[in-house]
């Protein structure tokens with residue numbers, strides 16, 4: 001379903017889920033103009049109307065328990081990555097936990113909201129924002145880029161959307177078939193700064209370290225001087241030069 005204008009496709013999808021009519025798995029809600037997009041860490045997500053992809057997909061991974069939520073994040077990130085890789089090549093990376101980067105700039109991000117029932121995931125609302133044909137970004141989004149900025153031409157939003165959905169479905173089916181290690185290894189191999197010596201900040205302290213892996217629960221493991229430490233999203237900041 002395409003909406004002309006909505007506050008947030010994630011909020012819209014969550015609202016229709018709480019109404020009585022059943023919503024089929026695989027439902028995609030796309031907005032031409034999302035005027036109050038929500039990002040991670042309570043950030044806002046800005047996207048010029050008509051130029052970008054802002055959409056949410058409904059999955060029902062009730063075969064995964066709450067402790068395995070991060071596998072959904074992996075499948076969604078990989079789906080976006082694999083859809084774009086033929087266009088953009090190896091400059092494309094997944095920045096932990098689920099940002100889509102091209103070289104050192106952010107091309108897209110996601111906000112995944114899981115609705116739990118007991119220890120199972122009842123609904124997973126996967127909200128994806130991808131900068132496609134936008135040319136100019138606000139000063140406070142100095143780190144943003146778009147496919148147009150990289151490749152100097154416009155792309156059809158619906159084609160890219162279809163590619164992303166197909167690839168997410170493929171990874172989702174791997175999860176459904178129990179191939180968790182395949183998905184985890186694929187995710188790790190596409191990770192931004194994997195094994196590179198880089199600077200990070202945690203608790204006000206800057207340190208140098210190397211990303212080694214991501215735990216099953218989604219924590220980022222960094223080796224600092226031979227000692228490994230695991231971080232969650234709020235605990236660590238990547239310091240670009």
Ligand code: BTN
Nearest residue numbers: 008037038039040109110127129
């Ligand atoms: C981030 O990088 O902080 C995540 C951005 C997620 C934005 C998408 S756009 C579609 C969906 N609806 C929202 O309100 N947010 C997500």
